[in-house]
Amino acid sequence: MKFFKSSKNTEQERLESGLEQTRKGLFGKLGRLFKGKRKIDDDILDQIEEALVTSDVGINTTLEIIKRIQKRAAHDLYTSSEELQRLIHQEIRELLEQNQIDRPADFLTPLPQSPYVIMIVGVNGVGKTTTIGKLAWRYSEAGHSVLIGASDTFRAAAIEQLEVWANRAGAEIIKQKHGADPAAVAYDTVQSAMSRSSDVVIIDTAGRLHTKTGLMDELSKIKRVMGRQLTGAPHEVLLVLDATIGQNAVRQAQEFTRSVDVTGLIVTKLDGSAKGGIIIGISNEFKIPVKYIGIGEGIDDLQIFDRQRFVEALSVI
Numbered sequence: 001m002k003f004f005k006s007s008k009n010t011e012q013e014r015l016e017s018g019l020e021q022t023r024k025g026l027f028g029k030l031g032r033l034f035k036g037k038r039k040i041d042d043d044i045l046d047q048i049e050e051a052l053v054t055s056d057v058g059i060n061t062t063l064e065i066i067k068r069i070q071k072r073a074a075h076d077l078y079t080s081s082e083e084l085q086r087l088i089h090q091e092i093r094e095l096l097e098q099n100q101i102d103r104p105a106d107f108l109t110p111l112p113q114s115p116y117v118i119m120i121v122g123v124n125g126v127g128k129t130t131t132i133g134k135l136a137w138r139y140s141e142a143g144h145s146v147l148i149g150a151s152d153t154f155r156a157a158a159i160e161q162l163e164v165w166a167n168r169a170g171a172e173i174i175k176q177k178h179g180a181d182p183a184a185v186a187y188d189t190v191q192s193a194m195s196r197s198s199d200v201v202i203i204d205t206a207g208r209l210h211t212k213t214g215l216m217d218e219l220s221k222i223k224r225v226m227g228r229q230l231t232g233a234p235h236e237v238l239l240v241l242d243a244t245i246g247q248n249a250v251r252q253a254q255e256f257t258r259s260v261d262v263t264g265l266i267v268t269k270l271d272g273s274a275k276g277g278i279i280i281g282i283s284n285e286f287k288i289p290v291k292y293i294g295i296g297e298g299i300d301d302l303q304i305f306d307r308q309r310f311v312e313a314l315s316v317i
């Protein structure tokens with residue numbers, strides 16, 4: 001596992017290598033379908049549909065893409081399979097652009113307010129703690145002071161793990177004992193951030209309690225407590241989703257967005273998984289933007305999600 005910034009490659013190159021498996025999976029399948037084809041017939045449409053669905057694009061989004069291709073195919077004639085492939089890329093890109101929601105601000109952009117409070121939610125193991133480390137590092141590198149709140153008090157190891165990430169990222173951490181009230185930790189963190197004039201606050205949360213209702217209630221309570229202390233806090237609630245679990249990530253997104261006011265999504269583990277197509281469905285169907293993506297375990301493996309760059313990285317042949 002690498003934790004420190006190690007690669008000299010550009011962000012686009014890193015993205016391309018992170019998405020290698022998805023590219024090979026999804027566009028590899030499509031590429032094979034198109035070999036020797038010049039026309040789009042029902043047979044190839046069925047196969048495109050299957051390739052998209054098995055790459056976790058999601059059924060609704062797949063059907064939208066198919067409809068768009070059908071429309072084009074009705075009046076266009078293709079001279080090569082490359083041209084057919086380009087058409088698919090173009091339709092996917094246009095579909096995503098049609099629903100474009102603002103790209104998140106660059107880390108160097110002045111913060112809308114300070115302290116700027118970000119709460120991270122999601123089920124266990126999706127990559128919350130790792131993502132907090134990466135986010136904190138990005139903000140620190142951009143010159144912001146970062147304070148992390150260890151509100152996942154459910155597991156003792158979670159606090160230690162977060163501490164390790166805070167150190168790596170050059171951020172400070174506010175913690176209490178294992179088992180402490182998560183809302184109290186969040187309260188302490190915001191309080192300290194206000195008195196120290198920290199720029200960014202990032203709150204970690206637990207991903208599992210005895211019951212789902214328990215978890216959602218706890219998250220609401222953490223939110224409420226911070227809001228009473230600092231108007232508008234948390235300014236962002238980011239839901240972390242693990243790309244490798246495919247359609248289960250979509251179900252998690254549905255559940256969390258029903259109970260908590262999620263303002264943005266972070267999709268992790270896009271590297272080493274062929275299921276990156278999931279972002280196409282998620283960012284088309286949820287009216288909540290995918291703000292960041294995780295493409296590795298290193299501290300610099302978090303990127304701002306840019307749809308155009310994403311489709312480009314998927315289309316490198």
Ligand code: GDP
Pocket residue numbers: 122123124125126127128129130131207268269270271272293294295296297301
């Ligand atoms: P949490 O339970 O939600 O806090 O998840 P953790 O942050 O502890 O992460 C769970 C596992 O996922 C760890 O082994 C991380 O190294 C790994 N992980 C997190 N993000 C990524 C990513 O973008 N890519 C890869 N390959 N692994 C990741």
Ligand code: MG
Pocket residue numbers: 128129130152158
């Ligand atoms: Mg954690």
